[in-house]
Amino acid sequence: MTNGQTDTEVRHIEQEAAPSRFARGWHCIGLEREFLDGKPHTVTGFGRKLVVWADSSGAIKVLDGYCRHMGGDLSQGTIKGDEVACPFHDWRWGGDGRCKQIPYSRRVPLRARTQAWPTLVQDGMVFVWNDPEGKAPIPEQAIPRVDGGPGTPGWTDWAWYQTRVDTNCREIIDNMVDMAHFFYVHHAFPTYFKNTFEGHTATQLQKGVNRDDMRPAEVAIGAPKRLGNTSVATYHGPSFMIDDLIYHYEHGDVRTVLINCHYPVDENSFVLQYGISVERPESPEDAAAAERLADKMVQTVRIGFEQDVDIWKNKTRIDNPLLCEEDGPVYQLRRWYEQFYVDVADIRPEMTDRFEFELDTTRPNEAWQREVDENVARRAAEAAEAATSDELVSQTQGA
Amino acid sequence: MTVRTDNRLGDAPMRPVACRSCGTTVLARKSSWAQTTVQWSAEAVAACTSWDPGCSIRGELPVCHPLRDSIARAVVDGDLPVIDDGR
Known part of the structure; x- marks a missing residue:
């Protein structure tokens, strides 16, 4: 390739579609205090709807948001004991993903199990583990404790x-x-x-x-x-x-x-x-x-x-x-x-x-310092000019 | 999602540099005296005896000082080119 060709060759932006799967790992979905009000919460994430609630001991639970019975939105339901109850037919789902009770039925059918998300509560934050392969959290990837922060005396809340x-x-x-x-x-x-x-x-x-x-x-x-x-x-x-x-x-x-x-x-x-x-x-x-x-x-x-x-x-x-x-x-x-x-x-x-x-x-710092100096000088000049015209105005008014 | 190659490596690739302290080899590249790129391998990490973990709350990153010195020495000795030598 000759130089002439290189000089006229245009560089094109390349882009593949954003990945359709979501990253494996711990994701913070909010502060613990937001989820402790005795109500189920909706979190739209990972291309899904999730329901998040605290059980009677205050432990945060996260399930897929849709009831496996008839597709009701669990996040619009209520908390009954440790379970989230579907607003559609009152099916009760435990934090482990299992249907615990159907009040109007003698027994729960087989395979009444939905997706439960591993959770972690630490330093006032709630995390869920996302894994497209559906495996347990990787121990080495545990979120470390914050050094300082609300868990430490003398630090402000988030x-x-x-x-x-x-x-x-x-x-x-x-x-x-x-x-x-x-x-x-x-x-x-x-x-x-x-x-x-x-x-x-x-x-x-x-x-x-x-x-x-x-x-x-x-x-x-x-x-x-x-x-x-x-x-x-x-x-x-x-x-x-x-x-x-x-x-x-x-x-x-x-x-x-x-x-x-x-x-x-x-x-x-x-x-x-x-x-x-x-x-x-x-x-x-x-x-x-x-x-x-x-x-x-x-x-x-x-x-x-x-x-x-x-x-x-x-x-x-x-x-x-x-x-x-x-x-x-x-x-x-x-x-x-x-x-x-x-x-x-x-x-x-x-x-x-x-x-x-x-x-x-x-090199960046040299260029940036010049730009900063120019901005400061320009502003000083503008301020001086404004002061002069103010003076002229007051002189005119005084005349 | 395929990650492409850094366009800067086309002109000047990474080069092996041996640590003068433990003898392990990493790949290094310097675009200027102050810029340094270091690619470690698992073997190099295992062989390193001087990795200082640093302290984030004091604003310190982990670093291997003997390796840093070895890379600087490789530049002085002419074994590792500096792309922009300041001229």
């Missing part, structure tokens, strides 16, 4: 937020390695960025400084001025991230834990959830401030995800991103992510072998 996003969940996974979008989309300024993938975990270490030209949204909600942050964020499986996030403020560091998790609704949408817990300072008056700070922070995070959503709802799915050397390991992250979409027997070593990628932020 400030929690949930929203539905209409795109395939691979988009949010890609963020894990996408350093540059943190500047352009989130108005952050990453100065250090490294990823490590191994087994079922994927980690991002990010250090950043505050931008002098930005954060109007944060200023609008009265969030305090940040100098920078250090964040170590790890996906434990396909959907649940724990981010140990330290904010550096003028008055000192604040330790926080950010949860970023999702579950797929179907192949074209997912429910995004995030929560923040903040370590309270020692003095009581500061402790109240910590609760407010947690709320401010979750608002800040919400703004961040809204910025992502604006991009996602207009972008296209792309299987062959064209990367420059200052981009992160998008392909290797997707290779890691693929392990959750194949049968366990088909997981290849390359999907789980340890992989490290340390970005060089020198």
